[in-house]
Amino acid sequence: MTLSFESRALLRDVTLRDGLQLTGKMLTTDRKLEIARRLLELGVPALEVGSMARPDLVPPMANTVEVITELTPDELDRCWVWVATPRHVEKAAAAGAKHFQYCFSASDSHNQANIGRTTEDSLAAMPAAIELANEIGGSIQLCIATSFTCPFEGRVPQRRVIDIANDPRTVGAIDIVICDTLGQAIPAEVSSLISRVQWETPQRGIVFHGHDTWGLGVANSLAAVAAGAMTVDGALGGLGGCPFAPGASGNTASEDLLFATRPEWLSPSTFESLVQLSEATLAELGEPNRSKAAEGARSKANAFEWVIRE
Structure with missing residues (x-):
């Protein structure tokens, strides 16, 4: 019998x-397209494919427009772009x-x-962003x-997040993404905030974006799902971090999240392909692999179906 943590995660x-x-290294447009298409082909439901941040400040995002241009409409249906x-x-x-x-x-x-x-300036501009997305039949989070x-002010009161989520200028966003940018939250905090967002703010899909800085990325993500989140963010091999947040390390590893949640589309052979894609990408970038599930997949416990046999 196949068990899964939560089929809706x-x-x-x-x-x-x-x-x-x-x-420190750039990926070409063609290489980004290869990675995106392989992830989609393997069954990953959604991707973030780039950011519109200034390329002089975030150089690895410089070719985001080129990536978007080369993706097909069907592919773009499953892709998100960071905007501010x-x-x-x-x-x-x-x-x-589109998204x-x-x-x-x-x-x-x-x-x-x-x-x-300021945060207020960003909020003030959001209605115009929502209107632009609506004009093309797109969606915005x-x-x-x-x-x-x-990293500069310390703990953020939950009330601050709830007030932003309830601000009338955010009406029209289909989802709300709650970010543990520094990876400093613990499961009880995640569960508490996600629950409050679910019950005290407008009905939207809830996404949890976690980082694994303190080793709780998977635990926090599972707590978020149990509290009402529909989607969790992850990156291959735990790659990533925010260049403007001292102390932030990589994202929660996609491999670890998938191994924990076992969505219906994931099989041991699919997992093997994801691990191989992750390893190749990280090697190309000269980055370490922080995924514990990927490490386990390379173990010698050959009686376990999720171990890669080579």
């Missing part, structure tokens, strides 16, 4: 956006993007460092970074 792989932000301004939405939409993650921070200090404006802690 979907993975969005963010390797090509959050995963690449801190890498209405102009970002406009440029990404012109390239063919946008409008992101700003709960803490002003991080929003200033990350986006160059409200993404709240530093939902738990800020």
